[in-house]
Amino acid sequence: MKPHGLGRTPHHVLVGGLAALFLFPLAWSAWASVSGQPGTAQQSGYGLGNYRSLLHYDAGLAQYLWNSTLVSLLTVALTLLVSLMGGYAFARFTFPGKNALFLLTLAILMVPYATLLIPLYVLLGDLGLQNSLFGLSLVLTVYQLPFATFMMRISFESVPHELEESALVDGCGTAKALLRILLPAVWPGLVTVGLFAFLAAWNDFIAPLILISDSAKAPLPLAIANLRQRSMGAIDYGTTEAGVVVLALPCLVLFLLLQRHYIRGFMSGALKG
């Protein structure tokens, strides 16, 4: 069945051409990061000069990678923990205020992040968490909660009650039922939530820009954007593109490995929500 199919050849040419256009920037940045250009760390020929320059720039690539990894892993861990417990509560228990809290959690989606960063900046200062990667992870976690809680709630709801009921009747506590019996059943949901939290935390730019003032604590995207300030506006494009490759690689690899979970998040999060 071809509702609007073009002829075979024009179709191939059009799709192939578009695909080349979509791939071109990715391929170019990989090439530009290793090829020689005047005004970059790799002056001529091919080599890893730009990566060496990135390795030693300012606080050093290792430090920035560590900052990004720490923030991303903390965000993932917090998001998984909170949404696992929250999803369990919303799917399996009845308690006063349940619907209000669930709707309030979803309402976070309605309030743009950029407009809340000013009070969050003040609030983190009051809590003694200014300029802290932990504080940054807390903020990033909050913005993952609507999707994560929704996702975990429907994951728990799709598990039949019978699965843990007999264990509970036998006197096993709810915590034990959650960890031993339900956790394996909601595992795919957790992978999806973790993937989305990781990509969001790894790539976020505006939250660290506002909340982190010490350049040695900058996560990678902020550190690479700062490259231009270091040299009074003259940008080392070679080192920048090497940074883009370092930033993009984990995202592309994770996406290609976990496509199934990404699509799953899409179908349930974007469309049912």
Add this chain to the structure above:
Amino acid sequence: MLLARSRGSGSPAPGGEPPSRSPSGTGKGRPVHRGPWWRTRPAQGIGYAAPTGVFVVVFFVVPLVLVGRISLSDWPLLAGNRGLNAPDNFTEAAGDDLLWPAVRFTLTYTALVTVLLLGLALLLALLVQETRPGTGLFRTVFFLPSALGLASASLLFLGMYSPNVGPISPLLERLGLVDGPVSFLGTPTAALWSTVALIVWKYAGFYMLILLVGLQRIPQDVYEAARMDGAGRWQTFRSITLPLLRPSLALTLLLSVTGSLLAFDQFFILTKGGPDNSTMTVVSLIYREAFQRLDLGAAAALSVVVLAVLLILNVAQFRGLRGTDT
């Protein structure tokens, strides 16, 4: 490759009967039925929901109240007098020379991005909706830029647009389309279109996926019936595909409009608001008030206005979205 065949539903309910929700229950001979276990332990439910509650209250409700409070106060970024000064922040913000140009620019940008993005995403979705050999690969290729962060993509394009190493200008010169190096970010018009091109590249695959899911929900027999009635391709598209795709199109519209109205990263990285403040968006203005002019009160006042506008827009569009989703 999974993109080759998307599944019908994100969470198929596994077999098994729906749990009985009636308080009388099924009884099963037991004289007193206390109801299902999950209804009898509210304290535990509260316990499991507590972390969510703490996060939502401390990092969402409190900041929401705080932004209102700051917007009504004289609140310098660094320590200083924090007395109420309402409504000075709002009147000052309204009198800012850059506000109306920023609003106009943000709206122009939003309109451009939304039209081009939705157009291209629909084209891509139609092109890869049929499962042919290689379709899965093409879907993945179109989606790949979405896996990148916005800041990474902006930094990537910063290099592509650069006069030093950028590949586009030499390519255009070789094709004889331009005479000298092109300044992609040097004039207001060029900077706007260059940023739009980046965003369309980055997000087209993402919106394609939403539309693809919508296309696959259209029952095949509707197309069969149309073909029986002798409808042509264009007619089928106009009277079947487009109307039935409306919920998905409305969702992409909502995402694109709200996303573009809040544009910041791409302009901060590519143009820094320039040349000549011509690419200053509303969120850039909030950032500028807070961290360059060190006036959190003015920034909060702008935030409150943006928040109110987006809330109204979201509720209105959400209603529309639900209305068409039957």
